[in-house]
Amino acid sequence: MKAVVYQGLRDVRVMDMPDAKIERPTDVLVKITTSNICGSDLHMYEGRTDMEKGNILGHENMGVVVEIGKAVDRIKVGDRVCLPFNIGCGFCKNCERGLTGFCLTTNPGSAGAAYGFAGMGPYSGGQAEYLRVPYADFNCLKLPPNAEEKENDYVMLSDVFPTGYHATELARVRLGESVVIYGAGPVGLMAAHSAVIKGASKVMVVDTHKDRLALAEKAGAIPIDDTDGTCVDQILALTHGKGADSGCECVGFQCTHHGHEVPNVTMNNLVKTVRATGSIGVVGVFIAEDPNAQDKLAKKGQIAFDFGQFWLKGQRIATGQANVKAYNRQLRDLIAANKANPSFIVSHELPLDDAAEGYKNFDARKDGWTKVILKTGA
Secondary structure, eight states, X not given: OEEEEEEETTEEEEXXXXXXXXXXXXXXXXXXXXXXXXXXXXHHHTTXXXXXXXXXXXXXXXXXXXXXXXXXXXXXXXXXXXXXSBOOOSSSHHHHTTOGGGOSSSSTTSSOOBTTOTTSOSOOOSSBSEEEESSHHHHOEEOOTTTTTTHHHHGGGXXXXXXXXXXXXXXXXXXXXXXXXXXXXXXXXXXXXXXXXXXXXXXXXXXXXXXXXXXXXXXXXXEEEOTTSOHHHHHHHHTTTSOEEEEEEOSOTTOEETTEEOTTHHHHHHHHHEEEEEEEEEOSOOOSOOTTOSSHHHHTTOOOOOHHHHHHTTOEEEEOOOOGGGTHHHHHHHHHTTSOOGGGGOOEEEEGGGHHHHHHHHHTTOTTOOOEEEEOOO
């Protein structure tokens, strides 16, 4: 089968790989129809992880079930499904509590597994023609009859839409309250979309990329251009000097400020721009070690954080990857009812064979390259 294979620093290639196959009775085999390139795929592409050469990338996947294991009961051949990026078993302590992003079974010795991701288990990614799905009855989200028509919306249920929604849950975004979101990439845009759906009275999105800020405005948010470094003043002016009720970090450890990586700038700006006793949700990726970081602390997975100001303001921070299954059914039904349209972030739709071009331009943050989806054809 054709697949997008990691070959090293900024080198991915579409290659012929052994076909994915059922390995356990609880598996199904999915013929992939759409797979997204995620911002976190770029961490591996840029050599910022321990991703091994020869691995297949891709954790935002959907497609059609073509084969089922002998122990699979709920999922049938022909079902069109979307796959949560985090792989859960359904029966461990964390999965039973709904914390499927921290499954204790699927990646022994660690908490959490994912498709095609460094350090997240032995699972191949879905930027390929076929994907093996473990514990399929638990992990597969069955899609409604309009799945093919709304494919570009439903594929966002694999990661980016639930992750954006998760940011607003961690930040305790409430009806009629205000929120500031740092980052107008795909996750930040999905956080803005989610905050609008939840009835936030004022949604502010901070970034320096004008094309992405335009999409934030399209989603119903107030764009905050931080090109000149005045975002804190702008947000305080919009909130009568008090700060937003809540804030979301949707950038992560590779945040750039005036052309340099400054991994702590969004966190410290959130402390400044969220009101006293407000809540902050962090879904931007921060890693335990980053040997290639420019910042000495970041090499050890640390940042210089304004803890004193954070403590004085009595703020709250919640972090971590999204437990996709906690949200994907509800978000699916919003899409089906035309109450959510996450595909507005899609900028480029490419055939799988052009994946290397997609990675190159998305990594360069080339103007207009906001979200890239790969089509394998069904």
